[in-house]
Amino acid sequence: MKSVLITGANKGIGFETAKQLLQQGFYVYLGSRDLTNGNEAVEKLKQEGLTNVETVELDVTNENSVKAAREAIGKKTTELDILINNAGINGGMSYTALEANSDQFLKTFDTNVFGVARVTQAFIDLLKKATAPRIVNVSTSVGSLTLQSDPNWPAYDYAKYAVYGASKAALNMYTVHLAYELRDTNIKVNAVCPGYTKTDFTNHNGGEVSTAAKRIIKYALIDENGPSGKFFSEETNPETGEIPW
Structure with missing residues (x-):
């Protein structure tokens, strides 16, 4: 049975992604910063008959927590097929580039960028042992420098996303370098x-969570001919999905 680790999966898009992958026959390690919240999420899934799931206490901002999660999963399996770096925070709403303080930037980058690096580095050995490993870094179109600098872009005036957007732009660059370093392996990496x-993240505005999860899963399940080192937003580009960095 193939396995997947999803960070920040106790609610929202992460939870729905876990649910859909369970329905497709995966064993899911449901990463949650708070163990109680994670256990409650797992219980909800099991009540729907989705039993191949367990909670992994995982705070992506804490080095010891990441190491403990790696040790715990390593006792259960010798390989990991998919890593979905989903955990993220928005840095606070309505904070512009001139209003946000350094602590806001540091906290947001610690989760959205440094946390992804911590988890990826901790689990890369298990991924390398899988037959067709995949890494999906959950990003956002407002992290695209090309789009966000375009006055015709619908989100051009979203100055309130300065902290969040900056962190996701940095995540995108990390994705580019990670894909490059893994170019000669069977691991595919995409944003x-x-x-x-x-979701709670958007005060429950926007599209359906089921659609969002499907978009993530699509790139978690690409075959050997699929892309790597690319940035996709099917909401932005329904035709091919790919958008500029």
């Missing part, structure tokens, strides 16, 4: 924007 979705 995926799930789209503006109805």
Whole structure:
């Protein structure tokens, strides 16, 4: 049975992604910063008959927590097929580039960028042992420098996303370098924007969470001929999905 680790999966898009992958026959390690919240999420899934899932206490901002999660999963399996770096924070709403303080930037980057690096580095050995490993870094179209600098871009005036957008732009660059370093392996790495979705993250505005999860899963399940080192947002580009960095 193939396995997947999803960070920040106790609610929202992460939870829905876990649910859909369970329905497709995966064993899911449901990463949650708070163990109680994670266990509650797992119980919800099991009540729907989706039993191949377990909670992994995982705070992506804490080095010891990441190491403990790696040790715990390593006792259960010798390989990991998919890593979905989903955990993220928005840095606070309505904070512009001139209003946000350094602590806001540091906290947001610690989760959205440094956290992804911590988790990826911790689990890369298990991924390398899988037959067709995939890494999906959950990003956003407002992290595209090309789009965000275009006055015709619908989100051009979203100055309130300065902290969040900057962190996701940095995540995108990390994705580019990670894909490059893994170019001679069987690991494929992509950044995926799930789209503006109805979750706590957006005060429940936007599209359906089921659609967002499908967008992530699509690139978690690409075959050997699939892309690597690309940035996708099917909400932005319904035809090919790919958008500029």
